[in-house]
Amino acid sequence: MIAELIVENGVVLKGDGTPPFKASIVVDEGKIVEVGDAKGFTADEKLDATRCLAVPGFVNTHTHLSMTLFRGYADDLELGTWLRDHIWPVEAKLTSQSVRAGALLGVFEMIRSGTCAFADMYFFMDEVAEVVKKAGLRASLSYGMIELGDEERGKSELKKGKDFVRNYNGYADGRIKAMYGPHAPNTCSIDFLMKVRELADKDGVGIHIHLLETEEERKQLGENGLKKLEGFLKDDVLAAHCVWLSDSDIELLVQKGVKVSHNPVSNMKLASGIAKVHEMLEKGVCVSIGTDGCASNNNLDMFGTMKCTALLQKIRLMSPTSTTAKEVFSMATLNGAKSLGIHSGIIEKGWNADFICLDLTSERMLPLHNAVSNIVYSATPYDVVSCVVDGKVLMRDRKVLTLDKSEVIDEVEKAVEKLF
Amino acid sequence: MIAELIVENGVVLKGDGTPPFKASIVVDEGKIVEVGDAKGFTADEKLDATRCLAVPGFVNTHTHLSMTLFRGYADDLELGTWLRDHIWPVEAKLTSQSVRAGALLGVFEMIRSGTCAFADMYFFMDEVAEVVKKAGLRASLSYGMIELGDEERGKSELKKGKDFVRNYNGYADGRIKAMYGPHAPNTCSIDFLMKVRELADKDGVGIHIHLLETEEERKQLGENGLKKLEGFLKDDVLAAHCVWLSDSDIELLVQKGVKVSHNPVSNMKLASGIAKVHEMLEKGVCVSIGTDGCASNNNLDMFGTMKCTALLQKIRLMSPTSTTAKEVFSMATLNGAKSLGIHSGIIEKGWNADFICLDLTSERMLPLHNAVSNIVYSATPYDVVSCVVDGKVLMRDRKVLTLDKSEVIDEVEKAVEKLF
Numbered sequence: 001m002i003a004e005l006i007v008e009n010g011v012v013l014k015g016d017g018t019p020p021f022k023a024s025i026v027v028d029e030g031k032i033v034e035v036g037d038a039k040g041f042t043a044d045e046k047l048d049a050t051r052c053l054a055v056p057g058f059v060n061t062h063t064h065l066s067m068t069l070f071r072g073y074a075d076d077l078e079l080g081t082w083l084r085d086h087i088w089p090v091e092a093k094l095t096s097q098s099v100r101a102g103a104l105l106g107v108f109e110m111i112r113s114g115t116c117a118f119a120d121m122y123f124f125m126d127e128v129a130e131v132v133k134k135a136g137l138r139a140s141l142s143y144g145m146i147e148l149g150d151e152e153r154g155k156s157e158l159k160k161g162k163d164f165v166r167n168y169n170g171y172a173d174g175r176i177k178a179m180y181g182p183h184a185p186n187t188c189s190i191d192f193l194m195k196v197r198e199l200a201d202k203d204g205v206g207i208h209i210h211l212l213e214t215e216e217e218r219k220q221l222g223e224n225g226l227k228k229l230e231g232f233l234k235d236d237v238l239a240a241h242c243v244w245l246s247d248s249d250i251e252l253l254v255q256k257g258v259k260v261s262h263n264p265v266s267n268m269k270l271a272s273g274i275a276k277v278h279e280m281l282e283k284g285v286c287v288s289i290g291t292d293g294c295a296s297n298n299n300l301d302m303f304g305t306m307k308c309t310a311l312l313q314k315i316r317l318m319s320p321t322s323t324t325a326k327e328v329f330s331m332a333t334l335n336g337a338k339s340l341g342i343h344s345g346i347i348e349k350g351w352n353a354d355f356i357c358l359d360l361t362s363e364r365m366l367p368l369h370n371a372v373s374n375i376v377y378s379a380t381p382y383d384v385v386s387c388v389v390d391g392k393v394l395m396r397d398r399k400v401l402t403l404d405k406s407e408v409i410d411e412v413e414k415a416v417e418k419l420f
Numbered sequence: 421m422i423a424e425l426i427v428e429n430g431v432v433l434k435g436d437g438t439p440p441f442k443a444s445i446v447v448d449e450g451k452i453v454e455v456g457d458a459k460g461f462t463a464d465e466k467l468d469a470t471r472c473l474a475v476p477g478f479v480n481t482h483t484h485l486s487m488t489l490f491r492g493y494a495d496d497l498e499l500g501t502w503l504r505d506h507i508w509p510v511e512a513k514l515t516s517q518s519v520r521a522g523a524l525l526g527v528f529e530m531i532r533s534g535t536c537a538f539a540d541m542y543f544f545m546d547e548v549a550e551v552v553k554k555a556g557l558r559a560s561l562s563y564g565m566i567e568l569g570d571e572e573r574g575k576s577e578l579k580k581g582k583d584f585v586r587n588y589n590g591y592a593d594g595r596i597k598a599m600y601g602p603h604a605p606n607t608c609s610i611d612f613l614m615k616v617r618e619l620a621d622k623d624g625v626g627i628h629i630h631l632l633e634t635e636e637e638r639k640q641l642g643e644n645g646l647k648k649l650e651g652f653l654k655d656d657v658l659a660a661h662c663v664w665l666s667d668s669d670i671e672l673l674v675q676k677g678v679k680v681s682h683n684p685v686s687n688m689k690l691a692s693g694i695a696k697v698h699e700m701l702e703k704g705v706c707v708s709i710g711t712d713g714c715a716s717n718n719n720l721d722m723f724g725t726m727k728c729t730a731l732l733q734k735i736r737l738m739s740p741t742s743t744t745a746k747e748v749f750s751m752a753t754l755n756g757a758k759s760l761g762i763h764s765g766i767i768e769k770g771w772n773a774d775f776i777c778l779d780l781t782s783e784r785m786l787p788l789h790n791a792v793s794n795i796v797y798s799a800t801p802y803d804v805v806s807c808v809v810d811g812k813v814l815m816r817d818r819k820v821l822t823l824d825k826s827e828v829i830d831e832v833e834k835a836v837e838k839l840f
Contacts, residue, residue: 068786069787070789071784071786071787071789071793071794071798072787072788072789072790072791072793072794072797072798073787073789073790075744075745075790075793075797076730076740076741076744076745077740077741078740078741079740082740105783105786108783109783109784112783265727265731267735268731268732268734268735269730269731269734269740269797270734270740271734271735271737271738271739271740271742273735273738274735294798297797297798298793298794298797298798299784299797299798299800301784301800304724304727304800307685307724308728308731310496310689311685311688311689311728312688312735314688314689314690314691315687315688315691315693315694315732317691318691318693319691320496320497320498320499320502320689320690320691321496321497321498322691324495324496325495325496361825361829363525363528363529363532363828364491364529364719364721364801366488366491366525366829366832367489367491367492367493367832367833367836368492369490369491369492369493369836369840370492370493370495371492373491373492373495373718374491374492374718377492377495377689377717377718377719378491378492378714378717378718378719380719380721380724380800380801380802381784381800381802382800382801382802405781408783409781409786412786412787413787416787416789420789
């Protein structure tokens, strides 16, 4: 059979608990058609994975991609000062050019660090969609709607959200899914959220929202406040942060099938609090991992965010056995894919061909006692050698093929000059 | 004047709070002789730093270098199980070959990730010293003495410690300092520690020790227990961890001038607890940063450890303004150098030529709103392009010049096969 791509001479970590084994991966029409012996297959394109480990690509389930432009701009500040005096004034000056520039830098960083898919919520999302199309990544994109209980504003925001969903859901050969992105329950009224729910049901798309990130928000919502959102919460909701959940909130999330995106680095940097990841996983919530935007991380590195996920639960519970490398790796791959409703996260026949190859000769991957442990606790972005999404090679030998780095740098420099 | 090395076309971050500026760095006889205009200087060797940022190299003040061999071997376990069933049985099988192999992998990783100097405590330290000499790094090395209140064992351990100090202090053109390394107050009696103190005073070398890493150790020592060590504690003591300090303990450390090595990743991974870094810095303790060994980190990445240092204090105190990027960067450079008694940590005339160059075109260094913030919160090991120690270029264009990577891999594979 003639396939599109054969990845050969490598070791495969399927991501389903199977130990790594020598195998070829054969890809056709964006799907994996064989993991094992490639005899009987030929392909136009080959990817040599000698001394490499193929693993499912990461899924970053919460970010604001274009905030790469804010990297290092305002750190070590109180949340209010940070937002009011630094972030919001610059955000008010964002244009389609600057959002495009930030998104270019973001997708470049993602491909180089092994992220194959992500969920984004921001402004000028048509620009982000075009950049994702060009880069070749998979993404769930939403326009961030802020209503503040203002009916007129609500109407206009809803229109923008709706337009984006209807223009871009299924865009870029289906690699882009659109979502509705109501910002948070403390910036959007319950009436507004219910209108969003209605539209999402009608359009058959999911909803991306910030939920209970801060103690302030918890207080505003009141005890058992999540009950108020009962009609809004369904299994198509991707809720970022979920730091301040009560036990009954967790029960409600389980019951509704809500997906949670855990953002440990951001939660630590802004001192928001520590999410009960251990308890959520135990009760069966699908918890994935997000970096959040570069203003509060300050990069899009899923390796560092995985490591922080494990470390933070261990220290919170004073238990080194909590939240293992294996659990964290699944959160960053399979759970992420489930949260975006995509058939990725396992290297197996019939699944999306979304995977990366890691350098087994990297000083951080040696020795190879335990591949998953090395990935979660030791590896860094540079250890990613190649990146395949939807069967297309986006990076080969650490060189991004779909983007021109000097163009990325030029665009970023132009945008920064205008904004700051 | 003819100098040994000129680093040209780059931007310099001196490390003393001065903003980055364009400058050349002229180096002779291991020292910086000019930072600014290189007119009037010629040199045999040049290092092109175009689009690079020269910054002081990192000082990793607590590790067990050869434990790179244990990377990923035993994770997510209770401390007791981890030590008794996994670490100690393999450590008992260590030989000079395996320690050499682990040290080779360790120094390779350090050079590649921007560490110029480190403090190590382990076994077969003559092997480690030879590896450090070959690699070209600066190090404070100590043989780890465990006495367990056994007089005979104490004598033999002390002899080994003394032999190492007397053979290796000042070795490798003075780049290696020897220290005494009594393991910890819960594995060494106070009598033993006082004998160590006497020897250290006599030999004019420092003491490297683990101190109050766990709550268990705190309980064993009793309240105000550090008072018992009053005669032992001096300003030449480098105390690793210091997680379980009372307020009066901190006062005592200030009074005695004891140097503290903070190991946030290890403390989180083993769920040891969170050190009061913010309070120690506020009261004037010289706190530096260590990775600890690769069994409890699992790498030697000072970037990740810096980031964790800031994040962990912020979340502990629920204050995003605590422990800033600037403070953390100083901990990882100048404070580290002070703790090892070396004149490094600032790029300035008369100081040791120990610095690294970072890639300003890296996706994680863009945009450059704040260099220190990008280094602490965003950069990763790969962003280090070159590394200079004692005026010698150890890495150029990301290629380590003093070590052969295939030899490192071969030695590691041989050692792992024998040990595990």
